[in-house]
Amino acid sequence: MTKLLVLGGRFAGLTAAYTAKRLLGDKVDVTLVNKTPYAAFRPGMPHVSIGVFKAEDLEVDLGTALPKKGISFIQGTVDKVDAKAKKVDYLDTSGAKQTLDYDYLVIAFGAKLGVEHLKGWDKYGNSVCEPEFATALHKKLENFKGGNIAIGSGVFYQGSLKQKGNYPDNWSAKAESACEGPVFELSIMIPAYLKKKGVMDKTHITIFSPGEEILTDIGKGSRGVVKNLYASQGFDMAWNFKLSEFREHEIVDETGKTIKADLAIVLPPYECNDAVKNSTPDLFDDGGFVLTDDHMKSIKYDNIYACGDANQITVPKLGFLAVQTAKIAMEDLANRLGVKTEIDTYNPEVVCIADNPLENMAIGVEDNTLYGGDKQVADPSSINHVKKELFTKYFMWTDGDMALEKYLGSW
Numbered sequence: 539m540t541k542l543l544v545l546g547g548r549f550a551g552l553t554a555a556y557t558a559k560r561l562l563g564d565k566v567d568v569t570l571v572n573k574t575p576y577a578a579f580r581p582g583m584p585h586v587s588i589g590v591f592k593a594e595d596l597e598v599d600l601g602t603a604l605p606k607k608g609i610s611f612i613q614g615t616v617d618k619v620d621a622k623a624k625k626v627d628y629l630d631t632s633g634a635k636q637t638l639d640y641d642y643l644v645i646a647f648g649a650k651l652g653v654e655h656l657k658g659w660d661k662y663g664n665s666v667c668e669p670e671f672a673t674a675l676h677k678k679l680e681n682f683k684g685g686n687i688a689i690g691s692g693v694f695y696q697g698s699l700k701q702k703g704n705y706p707d708n709w710s711a712k713a714e715s716a717c718e719g720p721v722f723e724l725s726i727m728i729p730a731y732l733k734k735k736g737v738m739d740k741t742h743i744t745i746f747s748p749g750e751e752i753l754t755d756i757g758k759g760s761r762g763v764v765k766n767l768y769a770s771q772g773f774d775m776a777w778n779f780k781l782s783e784f785r786e787h788e789i790v791d792e793t794g795k796t797i798k799a800d801l802a803i804v805l806p807p808y809e810c811n812d813a814v815k816n817s818t819p820d821l822f823d824d825g826g827f828v829l830t831d832d833h834m835k836s837i838k839y840d841n842i843y844a845c846g847d848a849n850q851i852t853v854p855k856l857g858f859l860a861v862q863t864a865k866i867a868m869e870d871l872a873n874r875l876g877v878k879t880e881i882d883t884y885n886p887e888v889v890c891i892a893d894n895p896l897e898n899m900a901i902g903v904e905d906n907t908l909y910g911g912d913k914q915v916a917d918p919s920s921i922n923h924v925k926k927e928l929f930t931k932y933f934m935w936t937d938g939d940m941a942l943e944k945y946l947g948s949w
């Protein structure tokens with residue numbers, strides 16, 4: 539039986555494993571390696587920070603979920619992909635090195651949150667990007683009595699990729715921030731939480747971005763609406779602010795500029811996964827993201843696919859694109875293994891919902907201007923909040939199997 543090894547078990551890895559099994563059944567033996575025993579639903583982590591969910595409400599237990607669908611699960615941390623020898627080294631839960639071989643490989647281990655680039659992170663840093671960060675922030679917000687809050691994004695270490703856009707000729711886009719959707723979501727959610735708590739009138743908020751303004755991955759019209767919203771709420775805005783340090787009452791950028799912050803909440807810098815440094819170098823671009831064609835197949839090793847945040851192609855780094863790329867990859871594999879399957883066309887666009895659960899509304903964003911399109915939707919409505927709620931339930935109910943996401947889930 540053909541051996542398919544999947545590295546990573548969140549949106550991209552889960553979609554790849556489930557789709558491969560669904561399309562190929564007994565023709566393929568699927569094993570998934572993930573460093574944690576669970577897959578956390580990342581789009582719900584901002585909600586954890588304001589107490590709408592607990593982190594454990596949003597975790598899929600991989601050791602139970604995957605075997606139910608005929609997929610083997612190994613908890614381990616991938617250390618090296620040897621593309622020439624078709625082997626992967628990982629450290630098991632005791633720290634011992636183990637090796638797996640494969641016929642086909644899916645790299646879906648995402649990007650890394652580069653918190654070590656931020657001086658003072660351990661003492662003063664806050665984020666919502668992983669369950670433990672979101673839970674810790676919730677405790678701080680519960681005790682927050684007013685003061686200065688800064689919300690923004692770290693830089694994206696993307697390599698020397700040039701600004702392109704315009705799919706399909708030159709698709710990978712350059713971005714200052716890897717994913718500012720969560721920043722935007724927090725900028726509406728946190729004020730709503732503080733209002734409810736009765737301390738918003740004692741709080742001053744600054745929104746910052748490493749880009750020339752916030753949300754440079756969506757069109758100028760939608761950005762204008764966001765900036766007007768911030769101005770109407772009395773928020774300060776700081777652009778071209780490339781965060782480098784947290785201090786007790788301020789944050790500092792690379793040029794020494796400061797923003798007052800008793801509480802600074804950030805999307806940490808994104809960079810390539812740690813496993814890249816030990817792996818076959820020509821799998822990756824100079825930023826450490828995998829180079830593939832539009833079927834997500836490595837341009838150097840045709841038995842290796844890369845999906846989601848680990849692939850150079852996905853900009854911004856979005857779950858919506860992680861699922862799309864993983865489906866395309868496995869549709870391609872199905873054809874190669876003799877199961878005729880229609881292969882979706884990669885359609886990069888920003889699709890996400892910035893939720894404001896405490897005020898029962900959300901802003902649904904659909905935008906492809908980064909790729910030369912003219913779609914530019916930013917739609918605030920209650921129904922978008924309901925869609926996000928349903929999507930969260932859908933993810934948990936299916937153990938992260940996004941097969942019907944096109945019909946039942948909204949990002």
Ligand SMILES: Cc1cc2nc3c(=O)[nH]c(=O)nc-3n(C[C@H](O)[C@H](O)[C@H](O)COP(=O)(O)OP(=O)(O)OC[C@H]3O[C@@H](n4cnc5c(N)ncnc54)[C@H](O)[C@@H]3O)c2cc1C
Nearest residue numbers: 546548549550573580581615616648846847855856857858
């Ligand atoms: C707070 C937040 C909210 C977001 N909200 C949205 C949203 O609403 N809509 C949207 O479209 N996108 C959203 N995103 C972006 C989205 O979450 C990511 O694009 C998506 O998770 C990428 O999926 P992935 O599977 O490629 O990578 P990841 O989600 O990073 O998953 C990688 C997996 O691999 C594992 N792993 C990492 N390294 C190793 C290793 N060395 N060995 C073994 N396993 C490893 C990790 O534990 C993880 O399970 C959000 C991001 C954040 C941070």
